[in-house]
Amino acid sequence: MNTVDALTHVVFDLDGLMFNTEDIYLQVGSEILRRRDKEFTQDLIGAMMGLRPAQAIGRMIEWHGLPDTVEEIERETRDIFIPLLDEHLKPMPGLLQLLADLEKAEIPKAVATSSGRAFVDEVLGRFKLGPRFAFILSAEDVTQGKPNPEIYLRAAEQFATRPETMLVLEDSQTGLSAAVASGATAVAVPGPHSRHHNLEGAAWVASGLDDPKIYQLLSLPR
Numbered sequence: 001m002n003t004v005d006a007l008t009h010v011v012f013d014l015d016g017l018m019f020n021t022e023d024i025y026l027q028v029g030s031e032i033l034r035r036r037d038k039e040f041t042q043d044l045i046g047a048m049m050g051l052r053p054a055q056a057i058g059r060m061i062e063w064h065g066l067p068d069t070v071e072e073i074e075r076e077t078r079d080i081f082i083p084l085l086d087e088h089l090k091p092m093p094g095l096l097q098l099l100a101d102l103e104k105a106e107i108p109k110a111v112a113t114s115s116g117r118a119f120v121d122e123v124l125g126r127f128k129l130g131p132r133f134a135f136i137l138s139a140e141d142v143t144q145g146k147p148n149p150e151i152y153l154r155a156a157e158q159f160a161t162r163p164e165t166m167l168v169l170e171d172s173q174t175g176l177s178a179a180v181a182s183g184a185t186a187v188a189v190p191g192p193h194s195r196h197h198n199l200e201g202a203a204w205v206a207s208g209l210d211d212p213k214i215y216q217l218l219s220l221p222r
Contacts, residue, residue: 007167007185007217009159010102011152012133014113016171016191017209018095019123022049024084026193029060031080032073038064045193050174052114052145082122089126092191094210099132101220108159111136112151112168114175134159146174152182167217169209173197187214 016022029040029048044063048056057070057077066073102109110133113120117138124130135158142150156163168179168186172194179186180201188202189209199205204213215222 006165008107009161009166010107010109010218011112011155011166011168011179011184012109013168013170013172013175014111014115014120014123016049016092016194017169017175017189018092018111020088020090020092020191021123022171022191022193024081024088027084027088028077028080032076033060033064036064036066038066042193042196046173046197049194049197050114050146050172052139053116053119055114055145085122085126089123091127092209094208098209098214099129101215102218103132105218105220107218107220108134110134110155110159112155113137114139114145114151116140147177147181149178149182152179152184156182156184167214169206169214173199176202185217187211187217 012018026040026045033040044060048059051059053074054070057073061068061070115138117140120136120138121130130136137151137155139145142154144150152163152168156166163183166184168184169189170176170179170186171189171191176186176188176199185203186201187204187206188199189206190197190199206214212222
């Protein structure tokens with residue numbers, strides 16, 4: 001594991017890590033499949049978590065042998081999703097305080113997510129968080145999604161640093177694998193839908209974004 005002094009940059013995943021979007025995805029997926037007399041099982045949720053949107057929908061289609069195309073389900077998903085954001089979207093506990101503490105310590109931070117740019121802008125925009133990050137990498141910025149490490153290697157390039165200087169915060173097995181493969185120090189912050197994931201390779205499995213170990217790794221005061 002990297003030394004504490006080497007960790008000078010922080011990269012956040014988005015879904016399930018910064019915001020409770022995994023809970024909302026669960027509602028959307030359940031409704032999509034209810035309309036087709038299918039069930040959104042925990043195994044399917046785990047198989048989709050951390051994938052780019054088209055990949056995740058493709059996994060759902062393949063899992064249940066649906067006749068729909070990815071594009072058709074994407075359109076249906078958007079129609080269901082936006083009203084749910086209005087009602088249910090909220091930051092994960094500890095997020096806003098951690099962002100403020102990183103800013104006070106002048107530690108650069110970025111977002112690296114499998115979600116599409118329009119969705120990322122929509123979610124961050126609701127809390128005016130976008131300008132607080134050095135940059136944002138989304139699904140459109142890479143050719144290979146997580147668990148491939150491309151997005152974290154690109155983050156290091158944009159920071160003009162080495163992956164070994166980055167602390168990556170991830171909630172899912174797919175994202176954690178990408179971070180570990182990049183050479184970054186990866187801290188897992190699993191949520192209700194990812195606590196059963198294989199988190200091998202994590203430098204630490206945190207209880208939340210306010211976990212004292214995250215602050216310790218970054219030499220942040222509490």
